[in-house]
């Protein structure tokens with residue numbers, strides 16, 4: 565039995581422009597994570613079981629059926645095979661109608677069938693719990709792709725390396741989104757803070773901010789689809805390239821300057837650039853009145869600057885506080901968002917631990933193991949319970965391998 569874990573991410577500068585090969589800055593939201601429990605013993609034989617309690621979704625497939633369907637596996641091929649995707653859809657997922665269930669199961673089966681060769685396919689139960697809001701712009705899909713890739717590579721007896729995990733997680737992201745930039749899976753794998761350029765590892769580099777980056781994340785609970793928003797921007801780009809290209813170039817300058825400002829802890833510059841980046845995103849049509857509420861309240865209470873983060877259209881906003889924001893101001897800001905609008909706010913330190921692995925056989929304390937298993941078996945474990953019992957570097961002090 566083992567658990568894999570990976571964080572969500574916050575794009576600080578350059579969402580959407582990242583898809584067009586422009587530099588972007590992102591950091592791990594390392595306390596908001598997905599955790600995948602892998603059980604291979606004392607479970608139903610010759611069955612692959614999936615349990616995603618956050619989505620209230622469970623499913624089972626006979627391993628024999630799966631192997632008949634795809635008797636060859638494509639461990640070498642880290643590109644998206646439309647024919648495998650089609651086979652999965654028609655033969656294994658035709659009974660699933662909920663779109664969230666469908667995309668999660670597609671990603672799960674695609675990675676399972678591609679990574680684990682038939683000789684290593686035996687009875688398996690996979691249970692995934694997460695403290696990340698689903699579909700909110702904090703990279704839950706990438707975090708899920710990373711924990712699945714890491715676990716399946718281990719079951720396939722591959723030597724685990726961050727490069728390999730990240731490559732497969734990108735395939736998982738392609739299953740969910742088509743052609744993403746790859747920034748989310750890269751952060752979920754490596755953790756920390758990065759300046760990222762799509763398909764350009766030479767110019768993707770780690771950032772070392774002088775001061776820890778503390779920010780407030782606000783989840784509007786407004787659902788949206790990354791895939792749709794990215795494709796709306798594509799349509800705009802293709803219809804007015806002479807206008808959209810300079811906006812994307814401007815976002816690239818914002819990201820490069822913003823990365824430097826974060827490293828040098830130049831808060832005034834960071835705040836200006838957050839405001840500019842949000843304005844550019846508004847011009848691309850990816851904001852939402854519910855996000856503007858947060859931005860307007862930040863201005864009204866003069867606590868700092870806010871931008872949308874992730875694909876926008878709902879989901880989450882990121883707020884950096886200015887030095888003059890008092891504790892009362894910040895409390896008023898958060899209380900108003902929580903109480904008047906039913907938004908959820910988190911104070912988060914950005915950066916920290918990327919993907920990690922916990923071998924439950926190494927834990928000798930039986931009570932600790934049963935507390936961990938209870939979290940996966942419960943349908944509604946709270947964020948606090950998960951953090952207390954599982955968070956890498958958290959109070960339970962577990963032997964996570966990074």
Ligand SMILES: Nc1ncnc2c1ncn2[C@@H]1O[C@H](COP(=O)(O)OP(=O)(O)O)[C@@H](O)[C@H]1O
Pocket residue numbers: 616618619663664665666667668669692693694697698699700701702703704705706708740788789790791874
């Ligand atoms: N806790 C979870 N359990 C199972 N699947 C999840 C979970 N969280 C996210 N997902 C998958 O990720 C998808 C959301 O991804 P996406 O729209 O890109 O939003 P995000 O900004 O959170 O990455 C969901 O439809 C689901 O397939």
Ligand SMILES: C[C@@](O)(CCOP(=O)(O)O)CC(=O)O
Pocket residue numbers: 575578579580581582583700701702703704705743744745746747748790794873874875876
């Ligand atoms: C809009 C985009 O820049 C980020 C999307 O992030 P999320 O799925 O909303 O967490 C797309 C991408 O980088 O592939």
Ligand SMILES: [Mg+2]
Pocket residue numbers: 703704705706748790
């Ligand atoms: Mg995503």
